[in-house]
Amino acid sequence: MTDGYGLKVLAVDDEPPALDELAFLLGRDDRVSEVQTCGSATQALRLLRDGAFDLVLLDIAMPGLSGLELARVLRQFRQSPAVVFVTAHAHHAVDAFDLRAVDYLLKPVHEDRLREAIDRVRDEPAGHDPDEQVAVELAGVTRFVRRSEVRYASAQGDYVRLHTATENPLVRMPLAALEQRWAEAGFVRIHRSLLVSLDHVDEVRLGGARPTVVVAGIELPVSRRHVPDVRSLVRRTRNGEA
Template identity: 60%
Template structure:
């Protein structure tokens, strides 16, 4: 994030909608420069010529659509976060498949826009502190910061993931399990089931009964899929003997 605020690109083929969103963004003190484009092609040209901190992107536009532009951005070495702004709710699944930060329905309200900006800023802060062991979670409008070492296992929950802690609490985060698997593997989180990651450091017991394997984490018993069983045992043995995971 720039010290003078976020540099934002807004792309919408409808001038009134473009003007309205730019006006709302300009009223937030976390926003610095606002660049407006009336087509995805023009937006792509802008992105290739200069850096932006985030993109607010309409979906349905003549020619290159917002979803298609987001797919192109996903191939950038350092892709800016994308917030989709649209009147069409049916595109939400496609938007989050493209790792959108947020999905706003028109007409956009100030409070909802402020939440989207908060998510962008929060993501920027995390990217600057890669390897940080704290994980921001929300509940009841309050943001807490969990120590990753206190997370025992992670459960898939649609496009979200549910984090379970040593204190017996759980928190829902807007991150797919596959993303956490990739990002947290170096910290000892291992896939044991299509819907579960487990923190190897919290595994107290591996049990096999009637051909079915499970691990015990505190008072919780978690199933291990057959195809993950051998690999899990191997990595636990290596950790126990002081080897790398």
């Protein structure tokens, strides 16, 4: 969203103090032109049907229709607004990931973190998926890994290990599900247990007896059955078709 106009934002939370604080912080951001607030997802749905919003800041745990349920409804809109979840419950992050939320803020919301979320909304081209985040557990703490940071993913039973420049966390998700979700973002299946990001591939070696790709200096095997797909995708990427 980079059309030069301010964002029209709807903030939804059933706790008045939290809602007032969110509205206050949004009002301090000169990239936001209008802020409306409401105390339930049901009321928010009526507002969203009557008028267009660029961004919905959405609490998750609310009486009646939950924030997650509202987000699922918004996915069916012809022109759905960007969604940023604002919640005290980190364990909902996986569901937020499934719904392709732009960001996931934990209460209490800090102004700099809110500004970062709005940056992401404004930088996201219309019709494109955001740079998704995956919730991972490290030493009992929930962290969020951006899709763009993942160089490749490897299957480990019912889990997937995400390989980034700094860490290799585990996520409880089948590799096939991650492949389907991230295909349009340039992730390619090269082996039954490996998914790589074309953005991080340094070399492709498909002509020899042992086909491989090199990612950040690491040589990864390409199975024979995946060689044609990898070659086709690399060719399309070089020609600017993907």
